[in-house]
Amino acid sequence: DVKVTQSSRYLVKRTGEKVFLECVQDMDHENMFWYRQDPGLGLRLIYFSYDVKMKEKGDIPEGYSVSREKKERFSLILESASTNQTSMYLCASNRRIQETQYFGPGTRLLVL
Amino acid sequence: GESVGLHLPTLSVQEGDNSIINCAYSNSASDYFIWYKQESGKGPQFIIDIRSNMDKRQGQRVTVLLNKTVKHLSLQIAATQPGDSAVYFCAETNYGGSQGNLIFGKGTKLSVKP
Numbered sequence: 001d002v003k004v005t006q007s008s009r010y011l012v013k014r015t016g017e018k019v020f021l022e023c024v025q026d027m028d029h030e031n032m033f034w035y036r037q038d039p040g041l042g043l044r045l046i047y048f049s050y051d052v053k054m055k056e057k058g059d060i061p062e063g064y065s066v067s068r069e070k071k072e073r074f075s076l077i078l079e080s081a082s083t084n085q086t087s088m089y090l091c092a093s094n095r096r097i098q099e100t101q102y103f104g105p106g107t108r109l110l111v112l
Numbered sequence: 113g114e115s116v117g118l119h120l121p122t123l124s125v126q127e128g129d130n131s132i133i134n135c136a137y138s139n140s141a142s143d144y145f146i147w148y149k150q151e152s153g154k155g156p157q158f159i160i161d162i163r164s165n166m167d168k169r170q171g172q173r174v175t176v177l178l179n180k181t182v183k184h185l186s187l188q189i190a191a192t193q194p195g196d197s198a199v200y201f202c203a204e205t206n207y208g209g210s211q212g213n214l215i216f217g218k219g220t221k222l223s224v225k226p
Contacts, residue, residue, distance in 0.1 A: 033213070040218070041218070042201070042216055042217065042218035042219065043156075043201075043216040045213060048213065090155055090156070097213065098144060098205045098206065098213075098214075099144075100146050100158050100161060101203075101214055102158065103148075103155035103156045103157070104155050105154055106153075106154065106155045
């Protein structure tokens with residue numbers, strides 16, 4: 001079975017802090033994705049990566065950056081957290097870009 | 113169906129009944145569709161998929177129906193159980209295209225009454 005893990009289930013941070021969210025997948029998938037999920041807005045794509053050291057902006061990249069130094073690991077970085085970044089963050093991966101994405105359990109981030 | 117605004121559409125069914133969850137997709141070029149289940153506090157979980165060369169696909173207790181003419185997708189759950197309570201959402205993509213991440217619907221909340 002595909003396994004996607006995220007470093008934290010819950011995080012509480014203060015405004016202005018730098019926040020790192022880590023995601024690891026164990027299926028040698030080429031592609032990895034970061035979404036945020038908010039009530040009424042569904043899943044919104046922040047960034048994705050086709051390969052190591054490659055990244056592409058999604059629909060809402062502002063305020064975020066990413067890092068993919070190893071194939072299995074994709075990090076989401078909030079350079080200076082703001083209260084409007086309070087959300088559920090979901091990581092996903094897949095083998096081919098148009099195929100089913102497999103999701104991690106999510107990180108619920110609260111920015112105070 | 114798809115949600116508008118802050119509140120998800122909710123389907124409430126009795127345990128043991130069949131459930132039908134609908135999804136209207138947006139892109140006539142989409143040729144691959146997926147249903148996900150998301151339980152409270154968890155990440156979405158793959159349920160079943162279907163390609164556009166099919167109009168029906170069955171899994172264990174679930175059936176997906178695809179009507180390309182009206183761009184409509186449905187998920188049928190047989191003998192609904194309390195463990196089926198979750199938010200269900202569809203996703204579409206153009207599998208044969210050169211690009212195309214998944215496009216997700218906003219979901220329908222299924223509530224199963226014991």
